[in-house]
Amino acid sequence: MSAGPLSLSCAERHIARVSTEPSFSLSCSAQLSRQVVRLSPVPGTSAPQARALRVSRRMRKAPVCESGNGAAFVPKKPTLVDIPVSYNGAKCRYIIYSAGLEDKIDTISPADLGGLKSPEYLALNPQGKMPALILPAQSGGKPQCIAESEVVLQYLIEKFCPEHGMGKLSSEQRAIVRQAARVIDVYTTPIQAASYRQMDPEVRATNIKELARQLDILETYVEGPFVLGNDISCADIAILPTLIWMNFIMPRFFGWKSIFSGRPKLQSLFEAMQKEPAGAKINGELEAALSGWEEKGRWKDVGITDQVANTSFEWACS
Numbered sequence: 603m604s605a606g607p608l609s610l611s612c613a614e615r616h617i618a619r620v621s622t623e624p625s626f627s628l629s630c631s632a633q634l635s636r637q638v639v640r641l642s643p644v645p646g647t648s649a650p651q652a653r654a655l656r657v658s659r660r661m662r663k664a665p666v667c668e669s670g671n672g673a674a675f676v677p678k679k680p681t682l683v684d685i686p687v688s689y690n691g692a693k694c695r696y697i698i699y700s701a702g703l704e705d706k707i708d709t710i711s712p713a714d715l716g717g718l719k720s721p722e723y724l725a726l727n728p729q730g731k732m733p734a735l736i737l738p739a740q741s742g743g744k745p746q747c748i749a750e751s752e753v754v755l756q757y758l759i760e761k762f763c764p765e766h767g768m769g770k771l772s773s774e775q776r777a778i779v780r781q782a783a784r785v786i787d788v789y790t791t792p793i794q795a796a797s798y799r800q801m802d803p804e805v806r807a808t809n810i811k812e813l814a815r816q817l818d819i820l821e822t823y824v825e826g827p828f829v830l831g832n833d834i835s836c837a838d839i840a841i842l843p844t845l846i847w848m849n850f851i852m853p854r855f856f857g858w859k860s861i862f863s864g865r866p867k868l869q870s871l872f873e874a875m876q877k878e879p880a881g882a883k884i885n886g887e888l889e890a891a892l893s894g895w896e897e898k899g900r901w902k903d904v905g906i907t908d909q910v911a912n913t914s915f916e917w918a919c920s
Contacts, residue, residue: 675715675722677736677745681708682754683715683723684733687891690751690791691733692843692884697758697766700880707735752787752840759836766836775830782823782837786844790816794844797851798895800904807915810856813848814919817865824867827874834878841868842875846888855901856910857918 675681682698684691698707715723718730726747727734735754737746748754759767768776789812795801796809820841823829829837845861845868852858862869875881901907910917 675726675736675745677708677738679706679708679738681710681736682733683712683727683736684709685711685891686887687895688733689794689843689847689888692846692888693839694733694735694751694754694758695887696839696842696880696884697755697763699883700766700878701758701762703758703762752783755836755839766834766839768836771830771835778823779829779835779837782820782829783840785816785820785823786840789819790844794847797848797856798900798904798906803905803909803912803915806906806909807917810917811919817848817861817868821865821868824871826867827870829871834875838871838875841871842881843884843888845872846885847892850889850892854896855906859918 682691682694684695695709698704698709712718712723712732715726717723718732724730726736726745727749729749731749733751733754735748735757737748739745748757756767768779771779793809793812796806796813801809823837825831828834829841848861849872852861862872876885895901909915
C-alpha cells in the first residue's frame with residue numbers, strides 16, 4: 603500500500619529544514635513508524651542536498667512514537683538521539699561506525715520524539731539536549747537515558763570499543779587524554795556557535811579569536827599522529843568533529859588561510875583520522891550537512907557575511 607506526500611522522517615526532517623529546500627517525491631509503507639521513507643529528489647536537486655539526504659536516510663532506522671501525542675518512547679534496542687550536523691553527536695557516531703554497531707544501535711532525530719523540549723523527550727532527558735543514548739528498559743523498568751556526549755562516548759567505548767579506552771594507559775597518559783578532551787568539551791564547544799549562529803559582532807570576534815587560541819592549546823597535547831602517538835584514544839575521537847567543522851567553516855567564511863597554519867600536529871591528527879573508515883564517514887556526514895547550510899545561505903542569513911566584511915574586527919586568526 604502506498605501513500606501520498608508525507609512528512610520527512612528522522613534526520614531527513616532536520617536536513618530538509620536547515621540544509622535543503624528541494625521538492626520531493628515520496629513513497630513509503632503504510633507502516634511509516636516502522637519503515638524508512640524512500641526519498642527521491644526531483645530533477646535539479648543539488649549534490650550537497652543529495653548527499654545530506656543520503657546521510658539522513660542512513661541515520662534513520664528506529665521505530666518512533668508520534669510526536670506530540672504523549673506516547674512514551676520504548677526502544678527495542680539502544681537508540682542514539684542525534685542529527686548529522688551535530689559535532690557533539692559525531693564523536694558518539696564514530697564509535698558506532700568504528701565498531702560496526704549500526705545494526706545494534708539505532709539512530710533517530712529528536713524531531714521523532716517531538717523535539718528537544720517536548721514532554722516526550724524531556725521525560726527521557728530532562729536537560730533537553732542531544733546527543734542522548736536511550737537504553738531499553740530492563741526487567742519491566744523504564745528506559746535509561748545516558749546524556750552528554752562525553753558520557754555517551756565513554757559508555758560506548760567501555761562497552762563496545764575498549765581499545766580506544768584508557769584501561770591500559772598510565773595515570774599520566776590518562777591525564778593527557780582527559781585534558782585534551784576537556785579542551786573540546788569545556789573551552790571549545792561552548793563558543794563554537796560563533797561560527798554559525800546569530801550574535802553581536804564584537805562577541806563573535808572575541809569568540810573566534812578564542813577558538814584559534816584553543817586550537818593552539820590542542821596542538822600542545824598531540825604527540826603525533828594521534829594524541830598519544832600511534833594509538834587512537836577517546837581524545838582523538840573528541841577532537842575530530844571540531845576539526846572537520848572548523849576546517850569547513852573558517853576558511854570559507856572567516857578568511858582563515860587554514861586552520862592548520864602553525865598547527866602541524868593537529869593537521870597530522872586530522873589526516874590520520876580521515877584514513878580510518880569511521881573518521882571518513884563522520885567527515886562525509888558533517889560536510890554534507892554544512893554544504894546544505896552553505897547552499898541555503900546560512901552564513902549570510904545570520905549576519906556573518908556582513909560582519910566579517912567589517913575590517914575593524916579581526917577574523918582571520920591563522
